[in-house]
Amino acid sequence: MxxxxxxxxxxxxxxxxxxxxxxxxxxxxxxxxxxxxxxxxxxxxxxxxxxxxxxxxxxxxxxxxxxxxxxxxxxxxxxxxxxxxxxxxxxxxxxxxxxxxxxxxxxxxxxxxxxxxxxxxxxxxxxxxxxxxxxxxxxxxxxxxxxxxxxxxxxxxxxxxxxxxxxxxxxxxxxxxxxxxxxxxxxxxxxxxxxxxxxxxxxxxxxxxxxxxxxxxxxxxxxxxxxxxxxxxxxxxxxxxxxxxxxxxxxxxxxxxxxxxxxIKPQRDVRIIEGHLDTLLAQGAKDPGRDDYLMVRLLDTHAILEPMAKLRAVYPNVLHLERTGLMQERSMEGPGRERMQKSELTMFEDFFNQVQGESLSGPQKALMSDLIASLHREAGQ
Amino acid sequence: MxxxxxxxxxxxxxxxxxxxxxxxxxxxxxxxxxxxxxxxxxxxxxxxxxxxxxxxxxxxxxxxxxxxxxxxxxxxxxxxxxxxxxxxxxxxxxxxxxxxxxxxxxxxxxxxxxxxxxxxxxxxxxxxxxxxxxxxxxxxxxxxxxxxxxxxxxxxxxxxxxxxxxxxxxxxxxxxxxxxxxxxxxxxxxxxxxxxxxxxxxxxxxxxxxxxxxxxxxxxxxxxxxxxxxxxxxxxxxxxxxxxxxxxxxxxxxxxxxxxxxxIKPQRDVRIIEGHLDTLLAQGAKDPGRDDYLMVRLLDTHAILEPMAKLRAVYPNVLHLERTGLMQERSMEGPGRERMQKSELTMFEDFFNQVQGESLSGPQKALMSDLIASLHREAGQ
Known part of the structure; x- marks a missing residue:
């Protein structure tokens, strides 16, 4: 048998x-x-x-x-x-x-x-x-x-x-x-x-x-x-x-x-890739398994605009994204309200940088900081 | 073949x-x-x-x-x-x-x-x-x-x-x-x-x-x-x-x-019975098909308290009830607000009668009539 x-x-x-x-x-x-x-x-x-x-x-x-x-x-x-x-x-x-x-x-x-x-x-x-x-x-x-x-x-x-x-x-x-x-x-x-x-x-x-x-x-x-x-x-x-x-x-x-x-060799593998966005995008071009079903762990510590769309341009079957770098960065920062505020301002700085191609000026940064603080006050936090 | x-x-x-x-x-x-x-x-x-x-x-x-x-x-x-x-x-x-x-x-x-x-x-x-x-x-x-x-x-x-x-x-x-x-x-x-x-x-x-x-x-x-x-x-x-x-x-x-x-003779037939509640309840006792799946059309023209429960005590598989009599009575009455009011008062009289075993007194009836009228005014009708 x-x-x-x-x-x-x-x-x-x-x-x-x-x-x-x-x-x-x-x-x-x-x-x-x-x-x-x-x-x-x-x-x-x-x-x-x-x-x-x-x-x-x-x-x-x-x-x-x-x-x-x-x-x-x-x-x-x-x-x-x-x-x-x-x-x-x-x-x-x-x-x-x-x-x-x-x-x-x-x-x-x-x-x-x-x-x-x-x-x-x-x-x-x-x-x-x-x-x-x-x-x-x-x-x-x-x-x-x-x-x-x-x-x-x-x-x-x-x-x-x-x-x-x-x-x-x-x-x-x-x-x-x-x-x-x-x-x-x-x-x-x-x-x-x-x-x-x-x-x-x-x-x-x-x-x-x-x-x-x-x-x-x-x-x-x-x-x-x-x-x-x-x-x-x-x-x-x-x-x-x-x-x-x-x-x-x-x-x-x-x-x-x-x-x-x-x-059993699958048509598309299921795997996890980890690295900084730029590195992963560069590697993807020559990755024969770029069609695989992927979970991506991004090590970048700054905010990124539309990371999923950027990744999928190279790896079409990214199914899940973890901002590993961002989470580690945050967990290292101070606790409570101060950490939240700093983190939000930092994220906005990254966002502004990517969209405008330049950094926030001093007055812009102060304005944004005040705005975040007042939003937190309104929310009773 | x-x-x-x-x-x-x-x-x-x-x-x-x-x-x-x-x-x-x-x-x-x-x-x-x-x-x-x-x-x-x-x-x-x-x-x-x-x-x-x-x-x-x-x-x-x-x-x-x-x-x-x-x-x-x-x-x-x-x-x-x-x-x-x-x-x-x-x-x-x-x-x-x-x-x-x-x-x-x-x-x-x-x-x-x-x-x-x-x-x-x-x-x-x-x-x-x-x-x-x-x-x-x-x-x-x-x-x-x-x-x-x-x-x-x-x-x-x-x-x-x-x-x-x-x-x-x-x-x-x-x-x-x-x-x-x-x-x-x-x-x-x-x-x-x-x-x-x-x-x-x-x-x-x-x-x-x-x-x-x-x-x-x-x-x-x-x-x-x-x-x-x-x-x-x-x-x-x-x-x-x-x-x-x-x-x-x-x-x-x-x-x-x-x-x-x-x-193909079914275990339980599916049929419609029609009549006044008291008649149907009396007939049910000797109806060999009282277990059938029934739609009941009640010809009574007055309001009845819990008609479904009363019917199911005799016909356990009543699936649907139509108040045919009540609908005909209403459609014969005058149109508009007056009909609505009359109908509601009549229904309350029937209800009071069944629950209390006696009719509304003159003052009770006047009170109820006023109440219904004021409710309609509040509802803007």
Missing amino acids: RFIHTSDWHLGRTLHNQSLLDEQAQMLETLLALIETHEVDALVIAGDIFDRSVPPAAAVSLLDAFLDKVIQQLKVSVIAIGGNHDGQERLAFGARQMARAGLYIQGPVSASISPVRVDGKHGAAFFYPIPYAEPALVRHLLEDESIQSHQDAMAALLSKVQAHNSNGLPKIVVSHCFLDGGSESDSERPLSIGGADKITPALFTPFDYAALGHLHGPQYKGAEHVRYSGSPLKYSFSEQHQNKSVTLVDMVPAKAPDIRLLP | RFIHTSDWHLGRTLHNQSLLDEQAQMLETLLALIETHEVDALVIAGDIFDRSVPPAAAVSLLDAFLDKVIQQLKVSVIAIGGNHDGQERLAFGARQMARAGLYIQGPVSASISPVRVDGKHGAAFFYPIPYAEPALVRHLLEDESIQSHQDAMAALLSKVQAHNSNGLPKIVVSHCFLDGGSESDSERPLSIGGADKITPALFTPFDYAALGHLHGPQYKGAEHVRYSGSPLKYSFSEQHQNKSVTLVDMVPAKAPDIRLLP
Whole structure:
């Protein structure tokens, strides 16, 4: 059995109000090529396929077209589960009809598990799709009052997987959860408040492979075969240094699975650049990645007129701007009203300088200073 | 070929803020029994399956469970199209995977038609699903600038059906549109403003059967085989006298199809009752339909305290109340300020009477009359 494990596509997501649908379409093209090149038997998508329970219609069409190619053209089975971002009832519409074609979508969790046997060129295996579920739902479904936490719920569901007779075939669990010790990014939505969402990795180690979703950085916990594939795209600037990939897994009889990360190179990278405006503008001209989605941290300590427009003339996809220099400068100044006044006068001096091309004269500066002070008095500060 | 033609389910719809999901679930149970009893080869749903493009998750689950029973248990093929209420991209997710199981959902219209051949116990036939589409979309898809109206668009699409070689098998067109001369109810959403949405029935008469959706009353236009099944439930009080049904169709070689209407008896009827409050309350005690969804027209000409609460004590599902008597009484009175004043005093007298159990005394009445007059003066009327 050879399969690709991926998760957290978040189709339909935006980054600082920029739609990422083009990037996502290009990512799916790359994934399609990898599926073909590596002749996999199955594709596993471990939740958060869509970014929200009601995704944009264009995201629905994108997924539909992709799955059709995987299933009808490449004849590769797909096992997919709902994550905490997905609207599971919507995702699962028609799932029982699609199963016949080799598309196994597990929507809401049910009291019984639904093992999926896939017979591939590289051998057979059982997949056990366990969608994201609130502990209260699992407690209700299994009629087991002792289920209080995510840990309890997962233990109860996995005991059913344990009990299933796979006739010696590898058991691959597909789940969307938060393993204790896992590294978070800024783009995952917490499963619950206060840490009650964490599950010990030891629950998954008895199985031949655990294909997990939720955390956006690729990582394993407890054992190498208990893995997060991570998202195939960067969904926050905190992920700028993550190498995004999908995970290629070969089940090897009587041995640990063979695992390789297949890099996904995005159309546009998501990264942070830092420096003074003039330097950044000069560098941009020869930066092959100037189309990337950028957060810019400006180190300049003076006010700048329309810095976003100036940056976007060179870097068209600047999504967010931080005036790092200005904030540091201000935090070094004296506290209270005096600092505010000085800072406002300084900013106006910078502004006047840029617009008029000359400095404020002495009388002009005095007038402006009086004006700012009187405004503060009027505001009662 | 024997099939049931139905349309306009509007799953997830509310009637005067009352969810109809229970009624819809019960209607689908009835339909399931009819499909089984009449041993049909196919079920045709001619659009407006859901009431809106993003239906409630419970409506999605309801349809999913129903279709699974039809297809997997009864082994009956389903041909469904999107109507003007449906979100067609969402409806069509996974459609190509479901087709293998016998579930043919045609989402957005495409440049090519997709004939569906069904081989049933009662013979074979071709179905041609043509979902609802704006003329502009058809113009764009077919790259034909001459397409301006719904009529033009349908003619262009139907010419493709004409051209398709069915090897002598019956041609059944499935479409969601507004035929010229069709009778409307209050619950259809107009396809366009100003009547440019209408299509001549003659476009459909050349085919062996046209299974249409959009109009909520069962009817045929132009020829008996060009039919609206109508909705299986009443979705407005204007439909109170319609007999809701689904249409059973038997294709007969070299003859007109054999058509029968199969009544759908709702769990609760939707109807209007009219009378004086006391009479209606007395009748309600022995009314077997007192649980029906009711619009009540009260003929009483005096003000009544909390009429809705009084009615609902007997008829729990009164959804709408019209004070027909009060409105007639008022319209018969003199015009202008004098009428307003008289009416308000009369209403207060009724109110006082009901709350205190006695009439206003002469001085009380004079006081109230003065008060109303002074209020009108203050309001500048």
